[in-house]
Amino acid sequence: MTFPESGEIQPGTTSNEEIVAPLPRIxxxxxxxxxxxxxxxxxxxxxxxxxxxxxxxxxxxxxxxxxxxxxxxxxxxxxxxxxxxxxxxxxxxxxxxxxxxxxxxxxxxxxxxxxxxxxxxxxxxxxxxxxxxxxxxxxxxxxxxxxIAPEARHLGRVIAVTGAKGGVGASTVAHNISWAIARSLDASTVIVDLDIAFGTAGLNFNQDPPQGIAEAVFAPERLDANMLDRLLSRCSDNLALLAAPAMLDRTIDLGEEALEQLLDLLRASVPYIVLDVPHQWGAWVKRTLLGADEIVIVAEPELASLRNAKNFIDLARAARPNDTGARLVLNQVGMPKRPEIAAAEFAKTLGVEVLSTIPFDAQLFGTAANNGQMIAEVQAGSKANEAFTQIASALTGRGEARRGRRSLLEPLVSKLKRRKAS
The missing domain is CATH 3.40.50.2300 (Response regulator)
Structure with missing residues (x-):
């Protein structure tokens, strides 16, 4: 708290967007x-x-x-x-x-x-x-x-992305959000593929690292900042990947606190951590989702997604009263010949706004997946890429700040142009 030199103390304010670090075992x-x-x-x-x-x-x-x-x-x-x-x-x-x-x-x-x-x-x-x-x-x-030591006050924001049901494209959304934060918003980001047996982040980013999330999760006693740095695979200047091995040589029975040490290390070193959370339900999945700073639920505009998204959102409301509610993204909207629930009706039923709708485009998304590319690399001007950038801006707040700075410069730029013309 900061107090004035004289007079009354001004009460502090806070918001749900503020990152407050979890407390240790005290x-x-x-x-x-x-x-x-x-x-x-x-x-x-x-x-x-x-x-x-x-x-x-x-x-x-x-x-x-x-x-x-x-x-x-x-x-x-x-x-x-x-x-x-x-x-x-x-x-x-x-x-x-x-x-x-x-x-x-x-x-x-x-x-x-x-x-x-x-x-x-x-x-x-x-x-x-x-x-x-x-x-x-x-x-x-x-x-x-x-x-928290003064030098560690600026902790990374954890964004957990999961699907309301299987096959809704939550992994694709998570990967492209990470790319947008790192490339479009110029912020250091790590994408963590938590689907250890079937993860696709390595394929989508055209990476085949020999190590990844499995080494961090199954040998927590060895995990430290140096080991974590070796496990990360560099995708671009601002984007690193903690990939899943996608192998079936062992079953995945994680404990409830299996990811805590990993996330603590990432929080202390990276501004943004995007978790690609698989569509399964267990103690560690629940703890990871509810412990994130932002929860993004990806759904299709149909009934099963509506029911499951409502369950997710209700759980988040009850368990996280001091946090921003779970965000809703509608994916594969406008699929030919498929009856769909309108976005407005979806939002009304769930009592939340739809953060973004991503249009169905089989050609664009199929090309990106087969080439190991992000949507921005295949078609930067597409509506889907605009949606990913909008989602990234909303989750980080950086896009709004950038637009604000540009708008302040517009009158000066216009004035200089008029002077040059005259």
Whole structure:
């Protein structure tokens, strides 16, 4: 938080687009005094970013914390809400400090908007002072920043792409989105093919690397930044691929946390990570999808896709209340002689906007697939390529920023042209 030199503290703001890093395996205890802050802390504990943390919430405020830890070890983080006057709060903190273990971090949530109090608390070793009322993401951001080094604050955004059912072209969409982010929006990107047995990313990018996702997943004890760098296959200046072996010599029975170390390493080193998530359902698939910063559901305009997409979107709404909802992309729209559900009806039924519709073009997509090329390489001016660029812009926010900068220059350019003409 940034505080002005004098006067009141300005409450921070946050948005669902902000990347808040997941917390490590810590213990946390919160001592609240009002139902509103207790409810906010319940929302924090239920958030996906707290999956590894063990948290407990109770009422009583700082006085209860002092009593609780007189003869008990303190957790990694103590969150204290106070409604008392500053002198009482300071007295409780002094008493708490006598039993605090080394390394315990204390976050205070108060109702007094005062810079001097903040400075007094920081001098006493309090990690942060937040002002109620506050949002769930305000607390999550603060807790996350307690464990992230300043040089690692800019974490990569994970975009998970999956199909509402098999055969809807989700892999093709994921690969072309990656290409658009890397080439059209000029951002470093890694595409990760999670379909270990049948993945097509290597074929679509015309790559045949000897190593890939299997080495990262099946030997996690060896995985580090150097090994990951060796496993990545370079597709272009800004795009790297973690390919699937597409071999059936072993079954794929991954544990729920099988991808966590890999994703942590990618987040720390690459601005954008696109996951090509196979159409299957297991604990690791569910955890990967719900743990991503963005979820993209690819569907065809027909009934089975509508039902399955609704299930995905409802799950995301329930499990990720503090995140952007799952995005919907309609693929293969306008297939000849096929009855289709209109995009507007699709959106109305699901209660979400259709992020983009990609037209059916068997010739274009077939040529790209057989040549190991992206749609932009085959026909850059196609409507499909425009759709991929639009999706990439929406998921990253970079396209809007670029358009904004160009529009600011337009009056100057026009003025210079008029001067030259005269």
């Amino acid at each position: 213990t946390l205890q919160a001592f609240c005094e009002t139902p509103a802050v207790a409810a906010a802390m319940q929302g924090v504990v239920a958030d996906r970013r707290m999956d590894k943390a063990h948290a407990r919430i109770q009422m009583g405020g700082p006085a209860a914390a002092v009593e609780a830890f007189r003869a008990a070890p303190t957790p990694n983080v103590i969150v204290l809400e106070t409604v008392s006057d500053p002198a009482t709060l300071v007295a409780n903190l002094d008493a708490l400090s006598e039993s605090c273990d080394a390394g315990t971090k204390v976050v205070v949530i108060g109702h007094v908007n005062d810079v001097q109090l903040y400075r007094d608390l920081i001098r006493r070793g309090v990690s942060e002072y937040l002002i109620a009322p506050l949002q769930t993401l305000d607390v999550l951001r603060t807790l996350s920043e307690l464990y």
